[in-house]
Amino acid sequence: xxxxxxxxxxxxxxxxxxxxxxxxxxxxxxxxxxxxxxxxxxxxxxxxxxxxxxxxxxxxxxxxxxxxxxxxxxxxxxxxxxxxxxxxxxxxxxxxxxxxxxxxxxxxxxxxxxxxxxxxxxxxxxxxxxxxxxxxxxxxxxxxxxxxxxxxxxxxxxxxxxxxxxxxxxxxxxxxxxxxxxxxxxxxxxxxxxxxxxxxxxxxxxxxxxxxxxxxxxxxxxxxxxxxxxxxxxxxxxxxxxxxxxxxxxxxxxxxx
Ligand code: PGA
Numbered sequence: 324x325x326x327x328x329x330x331x332x333x334x335x336x337x338x339x340x341x342x343x344x345x346x347x348x349x350x351x352x353x354x355x356x357x358x359x360x361x362x363x364x365x366x367x368x369x370x371x372x373x374x375x376x377x378x379x380x381x382x383x384x385x386x387x388x389x390x391x392x393x394x395x396x397x398x399x400x401x402x403x404x405x406x407x408x409x410x411x412x413x414x415x416x417x418x419x420x421x422x423x424x425x426x427x428x429x430x431x432x433x434x435x436x437x438x439x440x441x442x443x444x445x446x447x448x449x450x451x452x453x454x455x456x457x458x459x460x461x462x463x464x465x466x467x468x469x470x471x472x473x474x475x476x477x478x479x480x481x482x483x484x485x486x487x488x489x490x491x492x493x494x495x496x497x498x499x500x501x502x503x504x505x506x507x508x509x510x511x512x513x514x515x516x517x518x519x520x521x522x523x524x525x526x527x528x529x530x531x532x533x534x535x536x537x538x539x540x541x542x543x544x545x546x547x548x549x550x551x552x553x554x555x556x557x558x559x560x561x562x563x564x565x566x567x568x569x570x571x572x573x574x575x576x577x578x579x580x
């Protein structure tokens with residue numbers, strides 16, 4: 324059976340004091356994994372090491388929000404896979420729509436970062452998603468196929484479960500507009516089918532997370548869909564009660580699988 328995840332993307336939020344409060348709330352709310360659902364937080368780079376230290380001994384994992392495609396050297400401002408692992412991160416979000424739209428990350432660049440993460444033994448959480456105009460223009464599947472194909476072409480024999488996909492319709496991110504569970508399921512089913520290019524086992528074992536205005540009140544409904552394997556959560560991951568509520572929704576939904 325494929326793995327399930329609830330991941331929090333803090334984006335550019337937090338402070339040492341606020342993080343300490345949030346992390347102690349999460350540790351109290353999730354003292355142990357339930358129904359096999361993995362949980363992780365992705366703080367800004369500068370807080371990764373302290374976050375990993377605060378979570379030592381807890382089941383909550385740590386990931387980064389981005390990673391360099393290079394190993395080391397003259398790349399001012401960049402952070403490598405090895406550095407992230409060194410400070411306790413085991414996941415890296417790659418190709419978030421904010422990085423694609425605000426910082427010009429292309430499919431090719433996202434692919435290079437994904438290849439670097441895999442080579443360094445880090446689980447990449449590759450984000451894909453269509454703009455509102457693309458959905459309205461009937462281009463959703465075309466856009467998602469293009470984003471997936473770029474990555475799949477660079478990984479000839481993908482290891483089942485070795486990569487996580489996060490489907491985040493850009494129009495649902497931070498807007499309060501969530502895709503309905505049925506609408507999300509339809510797109511997730513398309514994604515899973517497309518992942519067969521990497522082999523049947525790869526498609527069956529790849530966790531495809533949903534992101535975009537996930538909150539405690541809609542989590543269980545979304546996660547009850549057969550091809551939605553968890554969530555990548557932005558705003559609602561900044562409040563312990565909300566994020567724990569989302570985790571509990573995942574446990575309820577995935578406990579029935
Ligand atoms: P949101 O963000 O939950 O605030 O909509 C999701 C994301 O960007 O990963």
